[in-house]
Amino acid sequence: MEKKLFGVAAIFTTPDDIINAASSTVKKGYTKYDVYTPYPVHGMDNAMKLKPSKLGYLTLGFGLTGTFIALFFMWWMMAMDYPMIIGGKPFFALPAFIPVTFEVTVLLATLATVIGMLTFFFYFPNNSHPVHDTSFMKKVSSDKYGVCIECADPKFELEGVKEFLTSVGGIEIEEIYYAVKTEQRIFDPKFITFLIGVAIATSGGIYFALNKLMYMEPFTWMQTQQKLSAQAETKFFTDKFSMRPKIAGTVARGFIPYEYKGLALPPVEIVNPSVPDEKNLALGKKKYLTFCSPCHGNHGDGDSRLRGQFPNPPSLHSLKVREWNDGNLYHIIVNGQNVMPSYESQINVAERWAIVNYIRVLQKAKNASPEEIEIARKEGK
Amino acid sequence: MKIDYSIEAPAIEGRLSLSQIEELIAKPLDSKPDKKFLLALSISGSALALGALCVLLTFYYGIGLWGNNQPVGWGFDIVNFVFWVGIGHAGTLISAILFLLRQKWRTGIARFAEAMTIFAVMTAGLFPALHTGRPWLDGYLLPYPNQHNLWVNFTSPLLWDVFAVSTYFTVSLVFWYVGLIPDFASLRDRTTSKIKKVIYSIFSLGWRHSHRNWQHYEKAYMLLAGFATPLVLSVHTIVSFDFAVSIMPGWHATIFPPYFVAGAIFSGFAMVVTVLIFVRKIFDLEHIITVNHLEKMNKVILATGMMVGYAYAMEFFIAWYSGNPIEQFVFINRAFGPYYWAYWIMVSCNVIFPQLFWIRKFRRNIPLMFVISIFVNIGMWFERFVITVTSLHRDFLPSSWGYYTPTLYDIGILIGSFGLFFTLVILFTKALPVVSISEIKAVADGAQPSHHGEGGH
Numbered sequence: 001m002e003k004k005l006f007g008v009a010a011i012f013t014t015p016d017d018i019i020n021a022a023s024s025t026v027k028k029g030y031t032k033y034d035v036y037t038p039y040p041v042h043g044m045d046n047a048m049k050l051k052p053s054k055l056g057y058l059t060l061g062f063g064l065t066g067t068f069i070a071l072f073f074m075w076w077m078m079a080m081d082y083p084m085i086i087g088g089k090p091f092f093a094l095p096a097f098i099p100v101t102f103e104v105t106v107l108l109a110t111l112a113t114v115i116g117m118l119t120f121f122f123y124f125p126n127n128s129h130p131v132h133d134t135s136f137m138k139k140v141s142s143d144k145y146g147v148c149i150e151c152a153d154p155k156f157e158l159e160g161v162k163e164f165l166t167s168v169g170g171i172e173i174e175e176i177y178y179a180v181k182t183e184q185r186i187f188d189p190k191f192i193t194f195l196i197g198v199a200i201a202t203s204g205g206i207y208f209a210l211n212k213l214m215y216m217e218p219f220t221w222m223q224t225q226q227k228l229s230a231q232a233e234t235k236f237f238t239d240k241f242s243m244r245p246k247i248a249g250t251v252a253r254g255f256i257p258y259e260y261k262g263l264a265l266p267p268v269e270i271v272n273p274s275v276p277d278e279k280n281l282a283l284g285k286k287k288y289l290t291f292c293s294p295c296h297g298n299h300g301d302g303d304s305r306l307r308g309q310f311p312n313p314p315s316l317h318s319l320k321v322r323e324w325n326d327g328n329l330y331h332i333i334v335n336g337q338n339v340m341p342s343y344e345s346q347i348n349v350a351e352r353w354a355i356v357n358y359i360r361v362l363q364k365a366k367n368a369s370p371e372e373i374e375i376a377r378k379e380g381k
Numbered sequence: 382m383k384i385d386y387s388i389e390a391p392a393i394e395g396r397l398s399l400s401q402i403e404e405l406i407a408k409p410l411d412s413k414p415d416k417k418f419l420l421a422l423s424i425s426g427s428a429l430a431l432g433a434l435c436v437l438l439t440f441y442y443g444i445g446l447w448g449n450n451q452p453v454g455w456g457f458d459i460v461n462f463v464f465w466v467g468i469g470h471a472g473t474l475i476s477a478i479l480f481l482l483r484q485k486w487r488t489g490i491a492r493f494a495e496a497m498t499i500f501a502v503m504t505a506g507l508f509p510a511l512h513t514g515r516p517w518l519d520g521y522l523l524p525y526p527n528q529h530n531l532w533v534n535f536t537s538p539l540l541w542d543v544f545a546v547s548t549y550f551t552v553s554l555v556f557w558y559v560g561l562i563p564d565f566a567s568l569r570d571r572t573t574s575k576i577k578k579v580i581y582s583i584f585s586l587g588w589r590h591s592h593r594n595w596q597h598y599e600k601a602y603m604l605l606a607g608f609a610t611p612l613v614l615s616v617h618t619i620v621s622f623d624f625a626v627s628i629m630p631g632w633h634a635t636i637f638p639p640y641f642v643a644g645a646i647f648s649g650f651a652m653v654v655t656v657l658i659f660v661r662k663i664f665d666l667e668h669i670i671t672v673n674h675l676e677k678m679n680k681v682i683l684a685t686g687m688m689v690g691y692a693y694a695m696e697f698f699i700a701w702y703s704g705n706p707i708e709q710f711v712f713i714n715r716a717f718g719p720y721y722w723a724y725w726i727m728v729s730c731n732v733i734f735p736q737l738f739w740i741r742k743f744r745r746n747i748p749l750m751f752v753i754s755i756f757v758n759i760g761m762w763f764e765r766f767v768i769t770v771t772s773l774h775r776d777f778l779p780s781s782w783g784y785y786t787p788t789l790y791d792i793g794i795l796i797g798s799f800g801l802f803f804t805l806v807i808l809f810t811k812a813l814p815v816v817s818i819s820e821i822k823a824v825a826d827g828a829q830p831s832h833h834g835e836g837g838h
Binding site: 014015016019022034035036037038039040041042043044045048050053055056059073074077078081082086087089093096097099100102103104106107109110111113114117118121122124125126127128129131132137138140141142143218219 | 398399400403440515517524530531532534535536537538540541544545548551552555556559563566567569570571582583585586587588589590591592593594595596597598599600601604605608611612615619622819820822823827828829830831
């Protein structure tokens with residue numbers, strides 16, 4: 001490996017010497033140099049003629065950002081997004097927001113100070129700096145003080161620098177070298193394997209956490225509870241149903257009993273009493289999607305999500321159903337048909353007619369003639 | 382012994398050279414753990430295991446295992462939380478406030494006290510988490526966009542607590558780590574073991590003791606100290622708001638914030654003294670953690686103990702002065718009701734015994750200060766017990782009065798919290814330099830240039 005000179009370093013034994021050496025270095029006109037001390041030596045800033053640290057601006061900037069973020073979000077959450085009266089306070093209760101604002105300010109300011117200092121001011125982590133692992137470093141890390149003048153300095157000249165360092169009292173002059181970096185190949189097999197490993201580990205870990213772990217006790221976010229859930233079996237009632245049937249002999253509001261129950265089709269035509277206006281159709285759509293679509297599909301094609309798990313329901317666009325009167329459709333909702341169960345207890349009278357109207361809309365939409373489509377287009381819908 | 386208080390005692394006794402100091406501090410890290418260490422670790426480890434068992438049982442059966450129930454909804458869990466958060470405050474006080482006050486003597490004990498802060502806050506943090514009953518759902522405590530469209534209640538002191546304690550923990554940890562960076566670098570350069578070198582290198586981030594770095598570093602340290610100071614005051618203030626913002630007689634008092642902060646520093650210093658007495662002996666750090674340090678801490682204990690005593694008296698005075706019969710009843714009930722024993726343990730441990738520190742001989746007497754520091758710890762734990770439990774157990778409605786008794790699980794978890802704290806402390810003494818190497822070097826004799834007059838941190 002090729003080695004290149006980084007600079008020349010000298011050791012000093014007392015704090016007075018190092019202050020002296022630092023100011024002489026500045027006087028001599030060197031700019032690319034650094035002083036190394038095991039602890040901060042007072043007066044060194046002056047000796048090196050360093051400008052005051054600008055770190056404070058970073059702290060101030062981020063601290064104020066924290067204040068602003070905290071206040072803005074609390075205002076948005078408590079007064080805009082979900083306003084709620086708590087303890088008779090106004091929605092934007094500034095005094096009550098002070099503690100959190102303060103904490104967020106401090107948190108952001110400290111983190112920014114430290115992270116900013118380490119990355120932007122020090123360019124850390126940097127374990128490959130040339131001075132590392134030299135005997136010079138070992139000494140300044142313990143109880144000696146050192147100066148290192150770097151090659152990058154325009155005035156650098158090996159013998160001259162050595163002479164200068166000795167003249168200001170430096171002992172143990174050391175030339176510091178660093179290895180020239182051979183170029184790093186991105187397609188290094190080791191690196192690729194490493195990347196693949198990281199990718200598998202992170203994606204696997206995230207998959208496990210989100211798709212498995214979150215569904216295991218106790219991470220199920222209180223899903224399993226000691227209460228009856230609608231479709232579950234229960235030991236509490238003798239018939240094991242959690243959902244209770246209505247009590248015999250009672251009539252619920254909106255559920256007027258139907259007189260042709262049990263017949264295949266009603267013997268007389270039942271007239272649709274509802275008006276298919278926008279509201280009615282919206283209700284019909286909602287109820288259809290809730291109760292009918294699981295089997296008949298979202299558009300009544302019979303292409304349901306239950307395919308294969310339940311006898312295939314027929315399409316609601318067959319000629320037969322299209323030509324049926326509204327009363328027949330109503331009848332099937334109340335009565336069911338063969339394996340299709342009755343919806344008498346779930347859907348009330350008004351909703352049943354709304355579903356019928358909606359089925360008519362679906363049928364029209366699927367089976368419209370080209371002329372009708374043309375008319376609809378012209379009307380702008 | 383005659384002591385002249387008019388001149389400042391040296392921060393380090395016995396004129397050690399810089400390399401000797403480093404040697405002394407790094408010694409525990411290089412030597413194998415001895416019998417004493419393992420014995421201490423096994424005791425604290427057993428306490429921790431007991432606590433862990435009780436916590437697991439609590440997870441399994443629910444917090445019904447604990448003694449708190451109507452009307453005392455806050456029992457040992459909250460008492461322990463406040464106690465441990467309070468312990469943490471001494472560390473920040475020593476590391477930040479004494480730093481800003483340019484107290485050189487803090488260097489010997491700052492690192493240790495900061496570590497105790499971090500461990501105490503960790504221990505404290507467990508209790509509110511357990512208290513929620515289903516700690517694995519504590520994500521709900523944070524404001525995050527969710528499908529319920531709900532936000533946390535930013536006007537609640539309990540939520541302020543979440544922010545205060547987590548910020549406090551983060552800032553203390555960062556502050557502590559920043560202090561450790563140069564030490565990691567020194568350890569990296571002196572170690573002979575390859576593995577240790579890698580570990581120290583990683584944590585030192587490549588620190589190279591450059592003065593161009595030291596300049597910003599000192600600035601950052603001062604900024605952090607400047608932030609930690611109001612932060613530490615805010616944390617116990619907010620903890621006291623948990624009580625003071627409610628309308629419970631016995632809690633609803635404006636004296637609470639300063640009273641809690643003084644109490645926290647009081648108990649924290651007592652805990653630091655308790656632990657340091659052992660540490661300086663076991664690790665031969667008597668030159669670095671001197672009797673002068675302990676004496677100064679005892680003075681702080683005396684001062685804050687008086688403040689706490691003043692608060693006790695003022696609470697009674699205000700109850701009488703307010704003319705509110707319910708308020709008056711609560712305080713008479715505190716001193717002479719069913720929990721009179723807890724009240725008098727608190728008063729004697731916190732107010733009476735520390736008075737011995739008026740006498741210099743006692744302030745410098747190690748066995749005696751050990752006993753008093755233990756008393757203060759006990760007293761301060763009981764203070765939180767008195768505040769929490771006696772206020773709750775007899776409130777406005779006599780028909781709902783009750784008497785709170787902790788269960789074995791409560792006590793097990795309390796013991797476990799001590800186990801956790803001391804296990805962490807003991808492991809820390811072996812894993813990291815317990816005294817800041819770079820800071821102590823800076824205050825050693827002859828470490829600063831002679832023409833630079835006062836110097837000092």
